[in-house]
Amino acid sequence: MAHPYSERLQKLMKSFTKFPGIGPKSAERIVLHLLKQDRAQVEELARLISESKANTFFCERCNNLSEKKMCHICDDSNRDHTILCIVEEPKDVASLERTGSFNGVYHVLLGALSPLEGIGPRELRLERLVKRIGAGQIKEVILATNPNAEGDATAMYLAELLKPFGRIKVTRIARGVPIGSNIEYIDQATLQRALEGRTAV
Amino acid sequence: MAHPYSERLQKLMKSFTKFPGIGPKSAERIVLHLLKQDRAQVEELARLISESKANTFFCERCNNLSEKKMCHICDDSNRDHTILCIVEEPKDVASLERTGSFNGVYHVLLGALSPLEGIGPRELRLERLVKRIGAGQIKEVILATNPNAEGDATAMYLAELLKPFGRIKVTRIARGVPIGSNIEYIDQATLQRALEGRTAV
Numbered sequence: 001m002a003h004p005y006s007e008r009l010q011k012l013m014k015s016f017t018k019f020p021g022i023g024p025k026s027a028e029r030i031v032l033h034l035l036k037q038d039r040a041q042v043e044e045l046a047r048l049i050s051e052s053k054a055n056t057f058f059c060e061r062c063n064n065l066s067e068k069k070m071c072h073i074c075d076d077s078n079r080d081h082t083i084l085c086i087v088e089e090p091k092d093v094a095s096l097e098r099t100g101s102f103n104g105v106y107h108v109l110l111g112a113l114s115p116l117e118g119i120g121p122r123e124l125r126l127e128r129l130v131k132r133i134g135a136g137q138i139k140e141v142i143l144a145t146n147p148n149a150e151g152d153a154t155a156m157y158l159a160e161l162l163k164p165f166g167r168i169k170v171t172r173i174a175r176g177v178p179i180g181s182n183i184e185y186i187d188q189a190t191l192q193r194a195l196e197g198r199t200a201v
Numbered sequence: 202m203a204h205p206y207s208e209r210l211q212k213l214m215k216s217f218t219k220f221p222g223i224g225p226k227s228a229e230r231i232v233l234h235l236l237k238q239d240r241a242q243v244e245e246l247a248r249l250i251s252e253s254k255a256n257t258f259f260c261e262r263c264n265n266l267s268e269k270k271m272c273h274i275c276d277d278s279n280r281d282h283t284i285l286c287i288v289e290e291p292k293d294v295a296s297l298e299r300t301g302s303f304n305g306v307y308h309v310l311l312g313a314l315s316p317l318e319g320i321g322p323r324e325l326r327l328e329r330l331v332k333r334i335g336a337g338q339i340k341e342v343i344l345a346t347n348p349n350a351e352g353d354a355t356a357m358y359l360a361e362l363l364k365p366f367g368r369i370k371v372t373r374i375a376r377g378v379p380i381g382s383n384i385e386y387i388d389q390a391t392l393q394r395a396l397e398g399r400t401a402v
Contacts, residue, residue, distance in 0.1 A: 012253050020230045030223075032290075065206065
């Protein structure tokens with residue numbers, strides 16, 4: 001039996017199965033849905049994908065996603081640049097921003113400490129973070145890594161690392177967040193509570 | 202609060218939510234996953250999407266997806282061109298082909314009769330189908346529309362339509378398939394049984 005789809009379509013379906021949460025059946029539905037859209041829409045999607053990749057960088061200060069050298073948060077003089085919130089991923093910045101209850105700035109680690117995966121302080125470029133904090137403007141650091149094993153270990157490590165900066169208050173988001181979960185999935189109210197209830201480390 | 206993602210990324214996320222089964226959260230994950238891939242991979246995906254759309258047409262004989270004027274099934278002289286299987290969508294052809302137990306040819310309606318959605322015999326271009334069947338080569342027609350209200354109505358309508366062709370055997374796939382479901386989700390064994398157990402209408 002010949003495969004029911006052309007090699008090109010098979011390849012496209014396979015590309016989609018590489019995405020999180022998309023299996024072969026979903027990929028098939030996505031591709032067939034694409035083919036039902038009109039040509040202009042499909043071209044627009046292809047262009048958007050290509051341009052998004054070409055124009056999105058990591059902010060040179062905080063590692064957040066940005067179309068400029070510096071992201072719109074770091075570049076915003078209305079934000080409180082004395083409070084730094086440390087998160088694992090850009091999507092965590094998005095989640096915290098959606099609560100509307102944080103007006104400080106961020107640092108995105110782009111990961112968490114994980115000896116099993118070979119991710120140590122060097123991979124997270126923590127020396128760069130320490131340099132940023134050592135520059136003197138920051139008065140409080142909020143550790144908002146995920147409330148799971150890697151995120152907790154990362155928070156503990158960072159708390160130790162920041163001890164020499166005695167004048168800086170180091171806090172961890174409150175344990176209102178369910179243990180073992182991921183920040184991106186937590187509802188806004190819980191996240192807001194976790195920000196408000198932060199405790200000294 | 203400014204939106205946490207650039208306008209371009211928001212637009213891309215929104216494009217993905219138009220796909221079946223993809224909500225805002227999945228779209229966010231897909232886009233962030235895209236940005237983590239290397240530039241070449243992303244360009245390849247964009248190119249594949251664009252080329253797939255540009256090079257995929259409906260077979261001029263059966264409406265199946267094809268990169269040529271005629272699909273590889275219609276163009277295959279090893280297939281039995283006297284048995285015609287009528288399905289709703291190209292993905293149904295794919296499902297039936299995967300069973301490996303059908304060696305005839307197909308006709309894809311690209312829909313089913315649905316008065317509520319304004320889809321009647323004209324929208325399904327049934328006159329074209331009748332013309333194809335009237336050409337004389339076909340000896341048996343298998344009605345493999347979905348075993349739900351629209352699919353059953355479509356099968357009944359087609360059976361009536363084909364009555365004048367008394368010499369043609371018209372069958373419906375066996376009711377081994379669960380009522381109310383969609384053909385694309387049925388396991389191969391059940392589909393195979395349904396093909397084998399087809400009954401005269």
